[in-house]
Amino acid sequence: MREDGGADPAGQRGWLRCLLAGAVFVVCMAGTTLPTPLYPLYQQEFGFSELTVTVVYAVYAFGVIGVLLLAGNASDTVGRRPALLWGLGFAAASAGCFLAADGLPWLYAGRLFSGLSAGLFTGAATAYVLELAPPGGASRATFVATAANMGGLGCGPLLAGLLAEYASDPLTLPFVVHLALVAASVLVLLRLPETVTDRRPLSAVRPQRPALPPQVRAVFVPSAVAAFVGFALFGVFTSVSPAFLARYLHVDNHAVSGLVVALAFFASTAGQLAVSRVGVARSLPLGCAVLLAGLLLLGGALYTDTLALVVLSALVGGTGQGLAFRAAIAAVAQAAPADRRAAVISTLFVVAYAGISVPVIGVGLLADPLGLEGAGLVFIACMLVLIVLAAGYLLRRPVRAEARR
Structure with a gap:
C-alpha cells in the first residue's frame, strides 16, 4: 500500500509475479508424485514385484542427487528462467515416457527425468519466488515457496488418483493433463522477468x-x-x-x-x-x-x-x-x-x-x-x-x- 492508502501497483505486480512463479513450482513438483496412486495399475499391467515398484520410485532420488551434485548451482550461473525451463523440459519428458510406457524401461526413464526436473527446480524455484517478491515481503514469499514445494508434491497423487478413479484411461489422462499444465507453465515463465543479473554460459557451471x-x-x-x-x-x-x-x-x-x-x-x-x-x-x-x-x-x-x-x-x-x-x-x-x-x-x-x-x-x-x-x-x-x-x-x-x- 502507498502512504496515501492507495494500492501500490509495483507491489501488486511483484506479488502477482511471485504467485505465478509459485504456480509453476506447483506444476513441476506435482509431476514428480503423479504416478504414486498408479503403481498398482502398472503392477497389473506389467506384472512386476514390490521390489520393482520401490526401485522405480527410487530412481527419482538418484536423478535429484545427480543434479544437486553436478549442477546444483546452475541457476546462479545461467539464470533462473533458463534453469527452470530445462526443469519443465525434463518434466515434459517424464510425462512423455509414462504415456509411451509399454514396459519397465519407460518407467525407469520417466522417474529419472522426473528427478532431474525436481533437482533443478527445488533450489532455483525457491530462489526465484523470493527474488520476485516486492521489498519487505521475504516472509510471505517464503510461505509461497514452501507451500508450492510441498503442496505441489501433495497435489500430484491427489490429481492422479481423482483422474484414475473418476475418468477414463487412468494411465494416460493424468500425464496428458500434466503435459498441458507444463505447456502453460512455459508460457507463464517466458512472461516473467529474469532476476540473475550476472549471467554466464552453461559451460561455467561446475559440479558442487x-x-x-x-x-x-x-x-x-x-x-x-x-x-x-x-x-x-x-x-x-x-x-x-x-x-x-x-x-x-x-x-x-x-x-x-x-x-x-x-x-x-x-x-x-x-x-x-x-x-x-x-x-x-x-x-x-x-x-x-x-x-x-x-x-x-x-x-x-x-x-x-x-x-x-x-x-x-x-x-x-x-x-x-x-x-x-x-x-x-x-x-x-x-x-x-x-x-x-x-x-x-x-x-x-x-x-x-x-x-x-x-x-x-x-x-x-x-x-x-x-x-x-x-x-x-x-x-x-x-x-x-x-x-x-x-x-x-x-x-x-x-x-x-x-x-x-
Missing part, C-alpha cells in the same frame, strides 16, 4: 562438491538423521502405501490412495510453517518427537490393518517431517560459514534424498519374504532407532541459540 566443515558437524549429525528419517517415511508412503491400502485394507479407490499420500505432504507444509512460531532450536527436537509418533502410528496401522491409523500416521508423520526438515536446514545454514553454506546445504539434501531411495529399496527387498506388512515393520524399527539416537544427541547437545534466527 558436498562439504562438511568442522564447525558444522555437531549440528549436522542430528539434522541429517532427522532429514533422512523424514524423507524415508515419505518414500515408503509414496511408493508402497497404495499397494498396502489395496491389498490389506481393500481400499481400491485410487482417489482415496492419492488423498492419503497427499495428506502427508500437506501436513509437512503445515509443519514447516510452524517453525517460524516454534523457533529452530525447539523445532528440531520437537520434529524428531513428532516423527517418532508418526512412525509408531504407521507401525500400529501395519500391525492392525486400520485405515484410520494410516491417515493419522500421514498427518502426524508429515507434520514431524516438516518441522524437522525446515529446522534442520535453518540450523545447518546458520552453523555453516558463508562461503560454504550452499555446499553444506546441498550435502544435507543429498542425505535427505538418500533417505528416499535406500530404505525404500530395502522395504522392496523384504516385501517378498516378509510381506509388505512385515517389511514395513522392519523399516519402522530401523527408523525408530535412528530418530531416538538423533533425539538423544539433541538432548545432550542442543542446537545453539544463534541457530534460532
Whole structure:
C-alpha cells in the first residue's frame, strides 16, 4: 500500500509475479508424485514385484542427487528462467515416457527425468519466488515457496488418483493433463522477468562438491538423521502405501490412495510453517518427537490393518517431517560459514534424498519374504532407532541459540 492508502501497483505486480512463479513450482513438483496412486495399475499391467515398484520410485532420488551434485548451482550461473525451463523440459519428458510406457524401461526413464526436473527446480524455484517478491515481503514469499514445494508434491497423487478413479484411461489422462499444465507453465515463465543479473554460459557451471566443515558437524549429525528419517517415511508412503491400502485394507479407490499420500505432504507444509512460531532450536527436537509418533502410528496401522491409523500416521508423520526438515536446514545454514553454506546445504539434501531411495529399496527387498506388512515393520524399527539416537544427541547437545534466527 502507498502512504496515501492507495494500492501500490509495483507491489501488486511483484506479488502477482511471485504467485505465478509459485504456480509453476506447483506444476513441476506435482509431476514428480503423479504416478504414486498408479503403481498398482502398472503392477497389473506389467506384472512386476514390490521390489520393482520401490526401485522405480527410487530412481527419482538418484536423478535429484545427480543434479544437486553436478549442477546444483546452475541457476546462479545461467539464470533462473533458463534453469527452470530445462526443469519443465525434463518434466515434459517424464510425462512423455509414462504415456509411451509399454514396459519397465519407460518407467525407469520417466522417474529419472522426473528427478532431474525436481533437482533443478527445488533450489532455483525457491530462489526465484523470493527474488520476485516486492521489498519487505521475504516472509510471505517464503510461505509461497514452501507451500508450492510441498503442496505441489501433495497435489500430484491427489490429481492422479481423482483422474484414475473418476475418468477414463487412468494411465494416460493424468500425464496428458500434466503435459498441458507444463505447456502453460512455459508460457507463464517466458512472461516473467529474469532476476540473475550476472549471467554466464552453461559451460561455467561446475559440479558442487558436498562439504562438511568442522564447525558444522555437531549440528549436522542430528539434522541429517532427522532429514533422512523424514524423507524415508515419505518414500515408503509414496511408493508402497497404495499397494498396502489395496491389498490389506481393500481400499481400491485410487482417489482415496492419492488423498492419503497427499495428506502427508500437506501436513509437512503445515509443519514447516510452524517453525517460524516454534523457533529452530525447539523445532528440531520437537520434529524428531513428532516423527517418532508418526512412525509408531504407521507401525500400529501395519500391525492392525486400520485405515484410520494410516491417515493419522500421514498427518502426524508429515507434520514431524516438516518441522524437522525446515529446522534442520535453518540450523545447518546458520552453523555453516558463508562461503560454504550452499555446499553444506546441498550435502544435507543429498542425505535427505538418500533417505528416499535406500530404505525404500530395502522395504522392496523384504516385501517378498516378509510381506509388505512385515517389511514395513522392519523399516519402522530401523527408523525408530535412528530418530531416538538423533533425539538423544539433541538432548545432550542442543542446537545453539544463534541457530534460532
